[in-house]
Amino acid sequence: MAPLAQSVLVTGSNRGIGLELVRQLAEGPDPPQYIFATCRDPEGPGGKTLRDLAAKYPNVRLIQLDAVNLATIKAAVQVVESQLNGRGLNLLINNGAINSHDSLQSVAPQQMLSVFSTNVAGPLQVAKEFLPLLKEAAKEANMEGLSCSKAAIINMSSLGGSIELGFGILQAPMYPYRASKAALNMVTRCLAVELQEVGILCTAIHPGWVKTDMGTEKAPLTVECSVQGILKVLSSLSQATTGAFLDWEGKTLPW
Numbered sequence: 001m002a003p004l005a006q007s008v009l010v011t012g013s014n015r016g017i018g019l020e021l022v023r024q025l026a027e028g029p030d031p032p033q034y035i036f037a038t039c040r041d042p043e044g045p046g047g048k049t050l051r052d053l054a055a056k057y058p059n060v061r062l063i064q065l066d067a068v069n070l071a072t073i074k075a076a077v078q079v080v081e082s083q084l085n086g087r088g089l090n091l092l093i094n095n096g097a098i099n100s101h102d103s104l105q106s107v108a109p110q111q112m113l114s115v116f117s118t119n120v121a122g123p124l125q126v127a128k129e130f131l132p133l134l135k136e137a138a139k140e141a142n143m144e145g146l147s148c149s150k151a152a153i154i155n156m157s158s159l160g161g162s163i164e165l166g167f168g169i170l171q172a173p174m175y176p177y178r179a180s181k182a183a184l185n186m187v188t189r190c191l192a193v194e195l196q197e198v199g200i201l202c203t204a205i206h207p208g209w210v211k212t213d214m215g216t217e218k219a220p221l222t223v224e225c226s227v228q229g230i231l232k233v234l235s236s237l238s239q240a241t242t243g244a245f246l247d248w249e250g251k252t253l254p255w
């Protein structure tokens with residue numbers, strides 16, 4: 001079995017879905033040659049599990065990246081570029097995000113802006129800065145079509161961002177979070193349209209409602225199960241699913 005991609009970068013990979021993505025990629029039967037596991041504070045207490053994983057698997061490279069701090073994104077690009085040694089980056093997974101449970105009563109402009117900064121501006125900036133390395137990977141692949149093994153940007157979205165479904169709004173209004181994921185979906189669609197001609201796929205994925213710090217213990221899905229599904233979906237993506245909004249089982253979701 002060929003690896004999903006030779007090189008993968010994951011943001012927010014010190015816990016939750018990001019950490020499990022790194023773990024399953026590293027422990028899989030045909031792991032990528034490079035797994036760039038990025039997080040805000042790799043040396044801090046919250047980075048311990050990821051550090052242990054990197055110590056066990058030499059292809060897991062720990063790199064600092066805070067999606068709201070442009071200097072750290074640029075520094076991460078330099079580290080990745082030097083480690084890839086002239087080769088491109090195949091797969092960028094914009095996973096890191098923050099939640100906010102603000103209702104109409106509690107929401108304030110600063111909260112909206114802070115969540116947008118992390119969940120929308122951050123992933124877009126990360127995609128923009130890594131674009132030269134993604135383009136390089138697409139060029140090197142020298143093959144028709146689009147895929148995660150060639151060059152791709154995956155944005156971790158949420159069903160909560162689906163305007164058409166408007167799922168559970170009264171129970172969990174989450175104005176900043178929902179609006180941020182709807183905006184991230186639009187960013188994904190814009191990137192998909194603009195980048196398909198240079199051979200880069202862009203897709204938004206909803207991971208399911210998952211037991212993590214964000215999803216809480218009430219969530220029905222284990223992180224292992226969600227990530228197994230996500231990785232299967234990623235390996236199936238193609239020209240037909242660039243610009244799509246899919247869930248962890250590959251089902252198309254309404255925008």
Ligand code: NDP
Nearest residue numbers: 012016017040066067096097156158209210212213214215
């Ligand atoms: P967690 O809250 O468990 O983890 C969030 C991760 O994002 C942490 O690693 C956190 O880092 C990181 N992060 C936060 N801010 C930034 C930033 N500025 N730059 C880089 N990384 C950052 O969330 P999940 O693992 O549950 O969620 C992962 C993704 O899946 C998110 O995009 C989320 O919106 C989406 N999702 C999750 C669902 C669920 O049920 N769990 C449902 C739908 C979507 P740190 O430790 O430093 O805070």
